[in-house]
Amino acid sequence: MSDTTTTTGTAAARPLALVTGGASGIGLELAKQFATHGYDVAISGQSERVFDSAKTLADLGVEAYPFRGDAGTYDGVEGFWTFVTDLGRPVAAAALNVGIGVGGAFVDTDLDDELKLIAINVTGTVHMAKRVVQHMVAGGDGRILVVSSVSATTPTPYETVYGPSKAFGFSFAESLREELKDTGVSVTALLPGATNSEFHANAGMGNTKFGDNSWKNDKTLVAQQGYDALIAGDDHVVGGDEATKQAAIDNRTTPEPVKAARQAEAARPS
Numbered sequence: 001m002s003d004t005t006t007t008t009g010t011a012a013a014r015p016l017a018l019v020t021g022g023a024s025g026i027g028l029e030l031a032k033q034f035a036t037h038g039y040d041v042a043i044s045g046q047s048e049r050v051f052d053s054a055k056t057l058a059d060l061g062v063e064a065y066p067f068r069g070d071a072g073t074y075d076g077v078e079g080f081w082t083f084v085t086d087l088g089r090p091v092a093a094a095a096l097n098v099g100i101g102v103g104g105a106f107v108d109t110d111l112d113d114e115l116k117l118i119a120i121n122v123t124g125t126v127h128m129a130k131r132v133v134q135h136m137v138a139g140g141d142g143r144i145l146v147v148s149s150v151s152a153t154t155p156t157p158y159e160t161v162y163g164p165s166k167a168f169g170f171s172f173a174e175s176l177r178e179e180l181k182d183t184g185v186s187v188t189a190l191l192p193g194a195t196n197s198e199f200h201a202n203a204g205m206g207n208t209k210f211g212d213n214s215w216k217n218d219k220t221l222v223a224q225q226g227y228d229a230l231i232a233g234d235d236h237v238v239g240g241d242e243a244t245k246q247a248a249i250d251n252r253t254t255p256e257p258v259k260a261a262r263q264a265e266a267a268r269p270s
């Protein structure tokens with residue numbers, strides 16, 4: 001256990017949060033939220049930059065623990081969990097954030113890419129949730145944030161597997177929440193609208209409306225809303241501006257084919 005003294009107290013005295021995919025994008029912004037509210041943070045990422053991101057977080061006056069591994073493999077997920085538990089401290093909060101997209105027509109996209117998406121967004125989320133839930137329930141305390149998407153509320157043509165993976169996350173979070181309501185462990189889903197990260201570029205969607213980041217929601221705002229909902233113990237929050245929140249409300253009463261056609265216009269490669 002680290003006993004490093006910093007400006008906001010000692011590591012042993014601070015709560016510990018983990019953020020999967022916390023090396024950049026919404027995950028790094030969530031990690032910053034935890035850090036600025038006095039949590040030490042363990043973050044994972046797939047590339048070397050997770051180490052630089054940890055330095056950025058440490059500059060906020062907390063301990064930051066970087067782990068590099070592939071969240072799409074059993075060993076990568078288990079490795080991050082072992083890394084966190086080896087710190088020898090209770091995990092007070094967990095943001096199950098890591099996720100990828102795959103853009104393009106299903107008839108053309110590569111099966112391996114979509115199986116990887118499912119491995120990260122679905123299988124990896126369930127795997128890490130199992131570890132986190134059993135740990136937190138045993139301690140009778142904890143907060144879990146599952147990063148889903150507004151895509152959970154609509155068909156997502158040209159991101160054909162992505163939206164269903166996020167619908168899984170939303171329903172999974174709400175299901176777990178009910179099961180855990182008397183355990184001291186809360187579960188919250190964050191449903192961001194389109195957000196200005198590297199997500200759509202990484203998903204190969206540069207040649208769609210989503211290739212332009214200028215109109216999207218601000219990732220810092222989205223993360224702040226997610227953190228606030230987590231601390232409030234809300235069941236879910238839509239991340240983004242008022243138009244994004246209204247779109248999520250409208251999606252509840254809009255027929256699936258209508259939403260599918262609208263989504264196709266935005267996501268179809270040009």
Ligand SMILES: NC(=O)c1ccc[n+]([C@@H]2O[C@H](COP(=O)([O-])OP(=O)(O)OC[C@H]3O[C@@H](n4cnc5c(N)ncnc54)[C@H](OP(=O)(O)O)[C@@H]3O)[C@@H](O)[C@H]2O)c1
Binds near residue numbers: 072
């Ligand atoms: N951006 C949006 O418009 C949007 C909207 C709704 C929901 N979301 C959801 O928000 C979450 C975060 O997305 P984002 O926008 O922040 O995406 P992003 O900018 O692409 O960041 C993804 C993060 O996950 C890490 N990562 C990717 N693949 C990984 C792997 N196989 N193993 C370990 N780490 C991996 C990346 O690590 P490196 O930095 O090392 O590459 C990066 O830190 C996702 O679940 C996504 O579905 C995003």
